[in-house]
Amino acid sequence: MAYRPRLAAGARILPSEITPKEVYFNRRALMAGAAGVAAMTLLPDAAVAALETTPSPFSTDETPTPLEAVTAYNNFYEFGVGKDEPARYAEALTTDPWSVAVDGLVARPATFALEDIVPKVQEERIYRLRCVEGWSMVIPWVGFPLSDLLARVEPLGSARYVAFETLERPDEMRGQRGFFQALDWPYTEGLRLDEALHPLTILATGLYGEPLPNQNGAPLRLVVPWKYGFKSIKSIVRISLTEEQPPTSWSRQAPREYGFYANVNPDVSHPRWSQEKERRVGPGLIAAYQPTLMFNGYEEDVAHLYAGMDLKANY
Amino acid sequence: MAATARTVVEALNGALKRVPVLPLYFVALAPGAWLFLAALTGRLGFEPMKALEQGLGLWALRFMIATLAATPLLDWTGLRLVRFRRMLGLTAFYYALAHLATYLALDQQFGWSFILADLAKRPYIIIGMAAFAALVPLALTSTDAMVRRLGAAAWRKLHRLAYPAAAMMALHYLLLVKSWTAEPLAYAAIVVVLLALRLVPRRAPRRAAGRVAAQQA
Numbered sequence A: 001m002a003y004r005p006r007l008a009a010g011a012r013i014l015p016s017e018i019t020p021k022e023v024y025f026n027r028r029a030l031m032a033g034a035a036g037v038a039a040m041t042l043l044p045d046a047a048v049a050a051l052e053t054t055p056s057p058f059s060t061d062e063t064p065t066p067l068e069a070v071t072a073y074n075n076f077y078e079f080g081v082g083k084d085e086p087a088r089y090a091e092a093l094t095t096d097p098w099s100v101a102v103d104g105l106v107a108r109p110a111t112f113a114l115e116d117i118v119p120k121v122q123e124e125r126i127y128r129l130r131c132v133e134g135w136s137m138v139i140p141w142v143g144f145p146l147s148d149l150l151a152r153v154e155p156l157g158s159a160r161y162v163a164f165e166t167l168e169r170p171d172e173m174r175g176q177r178g179f180f181q182a183l184d185w186p187y188t189e190g191l192r193l194d195e196a197l198h199p200l201t202i203l204a205t206g207l208y209g210e211p212l213p214n215q216n217g218a219p220l221r222l223v224v225p226w227k228y229g230f231k232s233i234k235s236i237v238r239i240s241l242t243e244e245q246p247p248t249s250w251s252r253q254a255p256r257e258y259g260f261y262a263n264v265n266p267d268v269s270h271p272r273w274s275q276e277k278e279r280r281v282g283p284g285l286i287a288a289y290q291p292t293l294m295f296n297g298y299e300e301d302v303a304h305l306y307a308g309m310d311l312k313a314n315y
Numbered sequence B: 001m002a003a004t005a006r007t008v009v010e011a012l013n014g015a016l017k018r019v020p021v022l023p024l025y026f027v028a029l030a031p032g033a034w035l036f037l038a039a040l041t042g043r044l045g046f047e048p049m050k051a052l053e054q055g056l057g058l059w060a061l062r063f064m065i066a067t068l069a070a071t072p073l074l075d076w077t078g079l080r081l082v083r084f085r086r087m088l089g090l091t092a093f094y095y096a097l098a099h100l101a102t103y104l105a106l107d108q109q110f111g112w113s114f115i116l117a118d119l120a121k122r123p124y125i126i127i128g129m130a131a132f133a134a135l136v137p138l139a140l141t142s143t144d145a146m147v148r149r150l151g152a153a154a155w156r157k158l159h160r161l162a163y164p165a166a167a168m169m170a171l172h173y174l175l176l177v178k179s180w181t182a183e184p185l186a187y188a189a190i191v192v193v194l195l196a197l198r199l200v201p202r203r204a205p206r207r208a209a210g211r212v213a214a215q216q217a
């Protein structure tokens, strides 16, 4: 049987039923060989309209984490703090229509409809993702450089930071309702402008060749692969350029534990656990550990951004 | 109203008296066995090791709470669960042992340098370990023979270790979650209430009556 994407939010799939990932990659090879990337949309068994992508030299050749794990094991506190809750409850989120305000210190502030900022052909970027909690995945994202969007609004010379904001819509996000709320909403994140303009930094609209499932941050999320996962803010509705370093959700929640930078760094431990190693998420009871790499393995590309900086103080 | 409540409690006590303790160990340990089998067969999500570790820790805490509830339930409602207290306490210990074993073997995979670093630096690990260390002498002295050897007074004194152990278990849980969430706070609140009840003057007559009844039984 051909690969059939099972992206429906809330679908419950046993890890033992995982689609062999080779099937996904065989399909990619086949399409590249036969009719090029555009053929993807013609595949009859695609449940959702597949996205047009081109491969990227930034992609890792590590084996991607199975789709079922990427879409069933998530941190997205807007839908609950359990890892399985986003997959169960994110279906409630309306992602169409969607608009993103890009404002602050820019020459041409605007509120864009999602369709107006997503290029017709995007890139596939297979990135490592390292969660601050100690687990990791390899995810084939579909997206485009954040710098492309920022160029359209023309940042002013005074802009030094970029602030991001997630949707706040308690009606559809059950983690934003009730007595116990894990964080102050809306979720906010931030990057230095040079980090935001770095070619590795993308806005993603899909994964595994398909539009993002809601639990993964649909319809538009940030992906900054050399930083801990919580920096890669989901379901973005606002991007603002600022002069001051913007407040970020986790550093407001626990400033001693989560800093603004949150660069993956095996030498700087979280106050409550070590960051020296990571578990590749997968169905086996015997966890697959591997050493965590400086800047999550993107050291060559990004180390220069932090030259001369004390990375222990700026965690 | 009060009379009905008393009839219900008496009926329950009558039924509980006939429940044999030994088979209850199997019932109490069944969730642990289920967790282990589910983890082995890919039914525990995508980080089965974590799910197993967390599940066993939660069951240890739940059984510790059940153990601590036995005396206040007798004092305040007359419900006699005291006969099951040893079974409940030992079950809490078995779950804590399985939780620790999961941590050592599956989480840290016997990486002793990581384990020692954890034990030196991580408050939640230090407190979890202290809680476990407090449970060990309680489990070892849980037999009738040990009660006799120690003498009832010394044995009762030693078993007050259960109070700091329970407090440390709840604290361990509070310390390891990423933000203030309902579950660890709820467990901590229950432990605080159960410990605080021990400071409230007891309803002496009913307790005394219960003791006499127990001796006659």
Ligand code: HEM
Binding pocket: B050, B053, B054, B055, B056, B057, B058, B060, B061, B096, B099, B100, B103, B107, B125, B128, B129, B130, B131, B132, B135, B169, B172, B173, B176
């Ligand atoms: C003595 C009684 C103990 C109790 C009642 C207990 C209870 C718990 C509970 C309730 C959890 C959290 C479950 C969840 O997140 O849903 C937990 C997690 C954990 N405990 Fe314990 N624990 C005990 C002892 C220990 C010991 C001795 C160690 C190791 C030396 C330990 C290491 C851990 C670890 C590593 C976690 C998982 C942290 C994570 O989620 O990554 N615990 N424990």
